[in-house]
Amino acid sequence: MEHILEKARELGQLIANSEEFATMNSLEEKASSNPEVSDLYANYADLRDQIAALEMEEDADDAQLDSLMDEAEALEDKINRHPGILELNLARLTFNQMMQRINRALQVQLTGEDEFAEEGGCAPEGCAGCSGCGSDAR
Numbered sequence: 001m002e003h004i005l006e007k008a009r010e011l012g013q014l015i016a017n018s019e020e021f022a023t024m025n026s027l028e029e030k031a032s033s034n035p036e037v038s039d040l041y042a043n044y045a046d047l048r049d050q051i052a053a054l055e056m057e058e059d060a061d062d063a064q065l066d067s068l069m070d071e072a073e074a075l076e077d078k079i080n081r082h083p084g085i086l087e088l089n090l091a092r093l094t095f096n097q098m099m100q101r102i103n104r105a106l107q108v109q110l111t112g113e114d115e116f117a118e119e120g121g122c123a124p125e126g127c128a129g130c131s132g133c134g135s136d137a138r
Helices: 002-016 019-032 035-056 062-081 083-111
Strands: none
Touching (some): 002 083, 019 035
């Protein structure tokens, strides 16, 4: 067991030293230290708190709630379009894809599956002639 934990620690270090992880961390620090981004997040959190409080009221004004939700949605859009956040989200996506590939490699070792086989689908020959899972891969 200790040998397995040692290898897990090695893998953790390799991941921590990866370009994907370093880039993501750097961009997260950059975004969190950006006053504009911090203000956007603070305003969004405030709106979400107002919405939650209003939803708990029995006689909540639906029009006011709709207005706050629209405002929160617009602010969320603004946050997601911010250049620093766009760059950060791309870095997170890249890191998550790397982690999925790592998890897939581990899964393959545990199950004996073909590492290069396509994921999804029920049969090695794919979805040809299959009508079971409803996959759009056909």
